[in-house]
Amino acid sequence: MSQPTETVTSTVGDVSKNSTSVDPLQDTEMFPQTDGAPVEPASKDLEGVTDSYKAPNGANGQPKRQKKIAVLTSGGDSAGMNAAVRAVVRQGIARGCQTYIIREGWEGLVRGNNTEPTPAATAATSPALGPTKSVSFSALPPSQQLSLSSGALDAEDGSFPHGVNYTDPDWIAPLSDAPLSFGYGELLKDGAGEGDIEELSAHGAMGLAIADKEDEKGRSLKGRYIVRVGWDDVRGWLGEGGTLIGSSRCPSFRTREGRMKAAQNLIKYGIDCLAVCGGDGSLTGADMLRGEWPGLVQELYENGQIDDEQKEAHAHLNIVGLVGSIDNDMSMTDLTIGALTALHRICESIDSISSTASSHSRAFVIEVMGRHCGWLALLAGIATGADFIFIPESPPKSDDWETEMCDLLKSHRVVGKRKSIVIVAEGALDRNLKPIKPDYVKQILVDRLGLDTRVTTLGHTQRGGKPCAYDRILPILQGVQAVQALLDATPETPSYMIGIQENKITKVPLLEAVAQTQAVAAAIENKEFDKAMSYRDSEFREMLQAFQISSSLAASNHVPDNKRLRIGMIHVGAPAGGMNAATRQAVRFCHNRGHTPVAIYNGFEGLLDDNVSELSWLRVDTWTTRGGSELGTNRTLPSHDLGQVAAAFQRHNIDALLVIGGFEAFHSVLLLEQARKAYPALQIPMIHLPATLSNNVPLTDFSLGSDTSLNALVDACDAIKQSASASRNRVFVVETQGGMSGYIATLGGLAVGAVLIYTPEDGISLKLLQQDVEFLQKRYTLDVKGKSEGRLVIKSEKSSHIYTTETLTKIFKEEGKEIFDARSASLGHTLQGGVPSPLDRTRAARLSLRCMQFLEEHAVPNAQHLKGKRHYSIDTACMIAIRGSKVVYANMDEVLKVTDMKLRRGTDEWWADIKRLAEVMGGRSGLMASSSRG
Ligand SMILES: Nc1ncnc2c1ncn2[C@@H]1O[C@H](COP(=O)(O)OP(=O)(O)OP(=O)(O)O)[C@@H](O)[C@H]1O
Numbered sequence: 001m002s003q004p005t006e007t008v009t010s011t012v013g014d015v016s017k018n019s020t021s022v023d024p025l026q027d028t029e030m031f032p033q034t035d036g037a038p039v040e041p042a043s044k045d046l047e048g049v050t051d052s053y054k055a056p057n058g059a060n061g062q063p064k065r066q067k068k069i070a071v072l073t074s075g076g077d078s079a080g081m082n083a084a085v086r087a088v089v090r091q092g093i094a095r096g097c098q099t100y101i102i103r104e105g106w107e108g109l110v111r112g113n114n115t116e117p118t119p120a121a122t123a124a125t126s127p128a129l130g131p132t133k134s135v136s137f138s139a140l141p142p143s144q145q146l147s148l149s150s151g152a153l154d155a156e157d158g159s160f161p162h163g164v165n166y167t168d169p170d171w172i173a174p175l176s177d178a179p180l181s182f183g184y185g186e187l188l189k190d191g192a193g194e195g196d197i198e199e200l201s202a203h204g205a206m207g208l209a210i211a212d213k214e215d216e217k218g219r220s221l222k223g224r225y226i227v228r229v230g231w232d233d234v235r236g237w238l239g240e241g242g243t244l245i246g247s248s249r250c251p252s253f254r255t256r257e258g259r260m261k262a263a264q265n266l267i268k269y270g271i272d273c274l275a276v277c278g279g280d281g282s283l284t285g286a287d288m289l290r291g292e293w294p295g296l297v298q299e300l301y302e303n304g305q306i307d308d309e310q311k312e313a314h315a316h317l318n319i320v321g322l323v324g325s326i327d328n329d330m331s332m333t334d335l336t337i338g339a340l341t342a343l344h345r346i347c348e349s350i351d352s353i354s355s356t357a358s359s360h361s362r363a364f365v366i367e368v369m370g371r372h373c374g375w376l377a378l379l380a381g382i383a384t385g386a387d388f389i390f391i392p393e394s395p396p397k398s399d400d401w402e403t404e405m406c407d408l409l410k411s412h413r414v415v416g417k418r419k420s421i422v423i424v425a426e427g428a429l430d431r432n433l434k435p436i437k438p439d440y441v442k443q444i445l446v447d448r449l450g451l452d453t454r455v456t457t458l459g460h461t462q463r464g465g466k467p468c469a470y471d472r473i474l475p476i477l478q479g480v481q482a483v484q485a486l487l488d489a490t491p492e493t494p495s496y497m498i499g500i501q502e503n504k505i506t507k508v509p510l511l512e513a514v515a516q517t518q519a520v521a522a523a524i525e526n527k528e529f530d531k532a533m534s535y536r537d538s539e540f541r542e543m544l545q546a547f548q549i550s551s552s553l554a555a556s557n558h559v560p561d562n563k564r565l566r567i568g569m570i571h572v573g574a575p576a577g578g579m580n581a582a583t584r585q586a587v588r589f590c591h592n593r594g595h596t597p598v599a600i601y602n603g604f605e606g607l608l609d610d611n612v613s614e615l616s617w618l619r620v621d622t623w624t625t626r627g628g629s630e631l632g633t634n635r636t637l638p639s640h641d642l643g644q645v646a647a648a649f650q651r652h653n654i655d656a657l658l659v660i661g662g663f664e665a666f667h668s669v670l671l672l673e674q675a676r677k678a679y680p681a682l683q684i685p686m687i688h689l690p691a692t693l694s695n696n697v698p699l700t701d702f703s704l705g706s707d708t709s710l711n712a713l714v715d716a717c718d719a720i721k722q723s724a725s726a727s728r729n730r731v732f733v734v735e736t737q738g739g740m741s742g743y744i745a746t747l748g749g750l751a752v753g754a755v756l757i758y759t760p761e762d763g764i765s766l767k768l769l770q771q772d773v774e775f776l777q778k779r780y781t782l783d784v785k786g787k788s789e790g791r792l793v794i795k796s797e798k799s800s801h802i803y804t805t806e807t808l809t810k811i812f813k814e815e816g817k818e819i820f821d822a823r824s825a826s827l828g829h830t831l832q833g834g835v836p837s838p839l840d841r842t843r844a845a846r847l848s849l850r851c852m853q854f855l856e857e858h859a860v861p862n863a864q865h866l867k868g869k870r871h872y873s874i875d876t877a878c879m880i881a882i883r884g885s886k887v888v889y890a891n892m893d894e895v896l897k898v899t900d901m902k903l904r905r906g907t908d909e910w911w912a913d914i915k916r917l918a919e920v921m922g923g924r925s926g927l928m929a930s931s932s933r934g
Pocket residue numbers: 015016019026027074075076077106248249250251252253254255278279280281282283284285286288324325326327
């Protein structure tokens with residue numbers, strides 16, 4: 001990973017100069033100053049913080065400072081920010097740090113705390129431990145309190161796989177050593193902000209009633225922006241939309257004076273590590289604060305606002321960025337926290353609009369968010385099968401885009417399409433940088449095509465609502481790595497931004513990511529659109545290509561007649577979300593290139609019955625949104641009758657084969673490849689596109705359908721947890737599908753905050769059950785009486801033959817005694833999901849396009865007439881796989897090497913370590929860790 005260059009530094013420098021002029025519309029002052037008073041001189045008194053922890057001694061016998069980590073959310077809110085805050089807080093505590101939240105983004109940091117906490121608020125609650133337990137970290141070896149190396153850093157490209165080493169028992173700080181709650185969590189969750197209990201009380205009984213609701217102990221957040229939090233303060237936050245700690249656009253932080261106040265407040269509270277979750281602007285601000293830090297500290301010292309000790313202790317500030325923004329506009333990461341949830345909201349809306357559009361044969365012009373980035377519009381276009389999109393990075397090709405658009409929509413109408421959907425990104429531009437606005441687009445459609453057209457602006461509905469599964473998992477994985485990056489930071493290391501590339505959590509220098517993001521905007525401003533696209537990640541470019549191919553009916557891309565292929569498409573195994581979207585993209589590719597898409601219905605059984613036909617462009621139009629399998633699928637393998645399968649390929653002149661499905665689909669390609677020698681008709685290129693909710697296909701990190709399934713699980717578990725919480729003291733054992741793979745249980749468990757997860761990989765033993773019961777008893781005992789949270793235990797269906805879901809539930813019920821109760825729920829086939837998730841739809845389109853390109857590259861036309869004259873190497877019978885940060889084609893030999901054919905799963909499941917992480921985040925590891933080791 002290259003370090004930021006000087007040019008990059010000067011780019012950022014320019015931004016800071018320009019940014020002193022604040023756009024009043026962008027940065028509305030949200031919070032009137034409460035007293036207008038300047039921030040008081042910093043004192044070392046840790047106002048409102050009760051734990052008088054004994055810092056352990058360092059090597060020289062002097063007390064060591066315990067790390068203090070604060071987290072804030074800034075810029076436009078996005079779903080998943082709460083999960084990020086929860087992850088930073090819990091991971092920070094698990095690593096022996098003190099944790100703080102900063103309310104209202106940079107604004108809160110500039111303001112600091114103007115009020116003292118009420119006496120009640122100073123009492124940290126940890127019922128079993130007494131109200132103000134001192135935190136004794138002397139029990140921990142010193143190495144655990146400061147920089148712990150992940151050991152998993154991939155030196156090659158500066159990124160690391162998912163793991164901090166969760167399996168190391170010494171890694172985790174005992175949870176019982178720290179106060180579980182400081183009491184503010186519930187207030188924040190209930191939406192309390194600047195309430196003023198005294199003032200409300202002055203308004204009589206009504207006021208009191210409201211005040212009572214805010215906090216029965218008289219706690220208030222008024223004037224308090226830097227708030228100490230404990231483990232339980234962030235409980236129940238995973239499923240909440242927006243950001244519970246508040247966000248803002250803060251004009252004063254754009255000024256040095258504002259950042260000076262922020263620095264003073266950080267020092268005042270002894271905070272030396274800061275995690276910032278926000279968009280490009282917020283992270284630019286973070287980078288500026290870190291860059292200016294030495295100067296700010298010096299100035300505070302010279303002004304007498306901090307003393308020698310503080311100056312020395314705060315010579316460096318460690319900052320890490322988590323990218324939270326629905327726009328997905330940050331460079332050097334594939335996805336930002338919240339972008340996928342916004343895509344969920346958009347797809348829900350456009351799916352609904354589509355049915356009414358079709359009923360009335362109407363056109364709809366839909367505006368989606370994205371000030372400078374077309375990701376939402378592009379992905380929504382693919383996921384919903386829209387006809388035309390406008391995005392800032394890639395404006396329509398011609399200056400006369402009106403004609404370009406009308407021609408395309410007309411071509412769709414000519415083949416019989418009843419509806420027309422045009423998606424316009426908020427920041428859409430033409431090639432001359434003139435904004436393209438929905439009303440104008442509508443007028444064109446009415447005037448030129450005579451279409452009955454409506455405009456819908458989705459607005460802030462896109463930013464709201466509960467996070468999808470991925471926007472819970474991603475912020476947890478990234479939040480954990482953010483804490484790691486903070487603990488690993490030295491004065492010499494740059495500030496990092498935690499990102500993701502395909503399925504690999506990465507850390508990249510913040511400065512570089514910010515500079516590249518700004519370079520996209522600059523390229524657009526300079527009308528260098530190719531350059532702007534080149535700065536977006538490769539996924540973005542492939543998605544655009546997939547969209548263009550799927551919506552164009554032009555013959556201009558047709559290959560010459562003698563290169564045209566008949567490409568077979570078949571579904572094998574159980575249905576999975578995204579199978580139909582993948583097939584649609586494959587069919588559209590064929591039409592775009594002049595090939596013939598040949599559908600094989602009902603799997604290999606159907607092939608033997610000659611249940612085969614060609615698919616038209618229009619026939620697959622609505623398939624993006626359809627769950628299940630439109631072709632029909634079953635588990636029959638070609639080995640059922642290999643000879644007849646080969647004969648059928650010959651009869652139908654199949655030149656190449658796309659196989660979409662799970663483990664059986666992989667097995668089918670393997671069998672077909674192995675039979676190539678015996679049957680010349682099988683001498684065709686073939687590719688497997690993994691699709692199964694179990695995600696048990698070896699080698700690939702993800703199969704289509706697994707995201708849909710996780711979302712179905714999350715929805716169900718949210719409802720179950722609500723019931724469990726309402727009934728108090730209740731544990732729910734939730735059974736998931738997944739065959740011999742614990743993927744759904746593990747990732748689902750992480751996403752819903754399950755306290756225990758059982759998988760076939762790890763199995764269940766009596767000893768484990770005893771420990772788990774002990775943990776549950778401990779955990780419920782620590783809850784504030786009458787306020788117990790419902791807790792979830794996720795059990796994969798094949799975790800144990802003996803300890804079935806029913807048995808487990810009975811054991812928990814019996815052993816819970818008066819402390820907790822137990823119930824069970826089995827999710828069964830609901831996990832196949834209804835409507836496929838946007839991630840599965842778009843991933844399907846992208847991977848399917850790659851598969852078709854692979855087949856086109858390797859196939860020869862009229863394969864069946866060249867019997868015996870062709871010999872394909874094993875490299876032409878492949879699986880397309882997402883592997884770490886890459887999409888790869890792996891031949892059957894390569895796949896076999898990492899396959900356990902008996903257990904029908906991979907031998908190197910990338911997520912194995914995530915179960916340990918889920919145990920950390922659910923509290924089991926910390927609570928069961930001994931505080932007496934040393
Ligand atoms: N150049 C800058 N210098 C200092 N602070 C900045 C700078 N740019 C932004 N900030 C701070 O970050 C805040 C949020 O920035 P912005 O409004 O650009 O949103 P964002 O973080 O990009 O998120 P999103 O675009 O997703 O809404 C600003 O109000 C300001 O306080």
